[in-house]
Amino acid sequence: MDRRVVITGMGIWSTLGHNLEEVRQSLYDGVSGIIFDPERKEMGFRSALTAKLDEPDLKKVLSRSQRAFMPQQAKFAYAATSQALEMARLDQDYIDAHEVGLIYGGDSSADPTVRAVDTMREKKDTTLCGSGAIFQSMNSTVTMNLGCIFHLKGINMTISAACASGSHSIGLGALLIRNGLQDIVICGGAQEVNPFSIGSFDGISAFSTRESEPTKASRPFDRDRDGLVPGGGAATVIIESYESAVKRGAPILAEVVSYGFSSNGDHISSPNVAGPTRSLELAVKHAGIDIRQIGYVNAHATSTHIGDTNEAKAIFNIFGDQRVPVTSTKSQTGHEMWMAGSSEVIYSMLMMKNDFVAANLNFENPDEDSAKLFIPGKRIEHHFDTFLSNSFGFGGTNSTLIIRNIK
Amino acid sequence: MNREELIKKVNEVLAEEFEKEVSDITPDADIYSTLELDSLSLVDMVALIDSEFGVKIPSSEVRGIKTFNALYDYLEQHAQ
Numbered sequence: 001m002d003r004r005v006v007i008t009g010m011g012i013w014s015t016l017g018h019n020l021e022e023v024r025q026s027l028y029d030g031v032s033g034i035i036f037d038p039e040r041k042e043m044g045f046r047s048a049l050t051a052k053l054d055e056p057d058l059k060k061v062l063s064r065s066q067r068a069f070m071p072q073q074a075k076f077a078y079a080a081t082s083q084a085l086e087m088a089r090l091d092q093d094y095i096d097a098h099e100v101g102l103i104y105g106g107d108s109s110a111d112p113t114v115r116a117v118d119t120m121r122e123k124k125d126t127t128l129c130g131s132g133a134i135f136q137s138m139n140s141t142v143t144m145n146l147g148c149i150f151h152l153k154g155i156n157m158t159i160s161a162a163c164a165s166g167s168h169s170i171g172l173g174a175l176l177i178r179n180g181l182q183d184i185v186i187c188g189g190a191q192e193v194n195p196f197s198i199g200s201f202d203g204i205s206a207f208s209t210r211e212s213e214p215t216k217a218s219r220p221f222d223r224d225r226d227g228l229v230p231g232g233g234a235a236t237v238i239i240e241s242y243e244s245a246v247k248r249g250a251p252i253l254a255e256v257v258s259y260g261f262s263s264n265g266d267h268i269s270s271p272n273v274a275g276p277t278r279s280l281e282l283a284v285k286h287a288g289i290d291i292r293q294i295g296y297v298n299a300h301a302t303s304t305h306i307g308d309t310n311e312a313k314a315i316f317n318i319f320g321d322q323r324v325p326v327t328s329t330k331s332q333t334g335h336e337m338w339m340a341g342s343s344e345v346i347y348s349m350l351m352m353k354n355d356f357v358a359a360n361l362n363f364e365n366p367d368e369d370s371a372k373l374f375i376p377g378k379r380i381e382h383h384f385d386t387f388l389s390n391s392f393g394f395g396g397t398n399s400t401l402i403i404r405n406i407k
Numbered sequence: 408m409n410r411e412e413l414i415k416k417v418n419e420v421l422a423e424e425f426e427k428e429v430s431d432i433t434p435d436a437d438i439y440s441t442l443e444l445d446s447l448s449l450v451d452m453v454a455l456i457d458s459e460f461g462v463k464i465p466s467s468e469v470r471g472i473k474t475f476n477a478l479y480d481y482l483e484q485h486a487q
Contacts, residue, residue, distance in 0.1 A: 064426045065448060125463060130454045131447035 167341025264396025295384025
């Protein structure tokens with residue numbers, strides 16, 4: 001069986017906005033979500049830069065007992081998923097009567113873990129951690145919470161693949177649908193935004209220290225980049241077999257044409273060129289399309305020296321002199337990590353549906369490798385019907401998705 | 408803190424945590440049904456009592472405290 005996989009719903013809780021329209025406008029306007037957080041400086045952070053994110057107020061929509069088990073990123077994911085379900089016209093009656101699956105990217109739940117450990121150390125009594133601590137602390141907290149809240153009965157699991165988690169979730173969900181094992185899968189990625197979750201990441205000097213100019217700090221591909229800025233939130237993409245979408249009368253937004261993946265088998269934090277190149281090659285091969293049909297590349301580029309350089313080389317290896325626009329939306333959002341692979345599909349979808357490519361903010365001077373790519377430093381009006389989205393993670397996990405517009 | 412003040416504070420913190428009205432809480436009412444506690448949220452009540460009143464209710468004793476009056480009595484006896 002080889003069924004077509006389409007996108008029928010999207011939802012997002014991002015530093016660029018709390019719904020698709022707000023995010024589309026922020027992308028169009030080139031808004032940066034990056035701020036300086038004084039609390040982090042007091043905690044000993046090398047860089048106190050972060051994306052700004054509010055938590056959704058779920059008091060009126062979920063009971064206390066439901067909220068008690070939800071850490072920050074599960075609340076983000078609930079907000080994003082509610083929007084996506086509504087867009088896909090999936091109501092509770094339909095969900096109750098069918099096997100709807102859930103595969104979400106997530107690779108930490110540090111804040112509740114640290115708080116529970118602090119309580120244990122201080123109180124010497126595990127009961128005092130409270131009932132939510134165990135469910136909030138587990139890596140699969142988002143999928144266990146959403147599975148219960150939405151009464152989902154299909155596949156239910158969290159994908160942990162570092163900063164490629166959100167992309168792999170869509171790729172793996174698409175494989176299940178393509179093979180006829182599921183009709184609908186809720187995919188996505190969620191990332192907590194708090195000091196405990198990224199303190200040790202800050203400790204390895206991966207973050208930009210351009211603290212005097214927060215909105216200038218995330219500058220993927222720019223010659224003077226000095227590290228990434230952490231961000232987060234949640235993004236949900238509902239994928240479905242074409243037949244199911246037609247039968248339900250759901251909006252068919254785009255098609256997940258292919259999924260490429262690879263592992264570098266190399267250094268734990270430094271990416272190489274060969275691994276990402278193989279992920280790109282596999283995606284293009286599986287797509288079975290002429291590469292010139294790809295009208296936009298959403299790069300993983302996080303604003304680190306080696307990462308952006310090696311990705312630029314990998315993209316050039318595949319696209320050569322083809323003048324396809326390449327940008328990293330992380331220039332606006334910072335690095336949304338476990339969420340990024342899903343949110344960047346949504347950012348790209350919003351651009352594709354509205355005929356523009358958002359500016360790669362702060363791209364002022366190319367380096368030797370980024371000079372070989374077409375990286376718009378300002379927004380361009382640009383029509384395209386197919387895009388490619390890269391996501392790479394620690395340990396050398398790579399994921400590439402190719403998505404085609406359906407009007 | 409005298410008993411009247413204790414009762415007022417207990418009712419306020421429990422009502423806020425479990426999202427009930429203070430007026431829902433009466434001395435002889437059943438704690439479990441009034442606050443809609445299950446085995447998990449009971450853990451939260453124990454943690455809340457510890458943080459607000461400095462009294463640790465052992466799990467072996469908490470199930471024996473059925474009414475709010477019994478809870479007030481327990482706290483009066485064990486508060487430092």
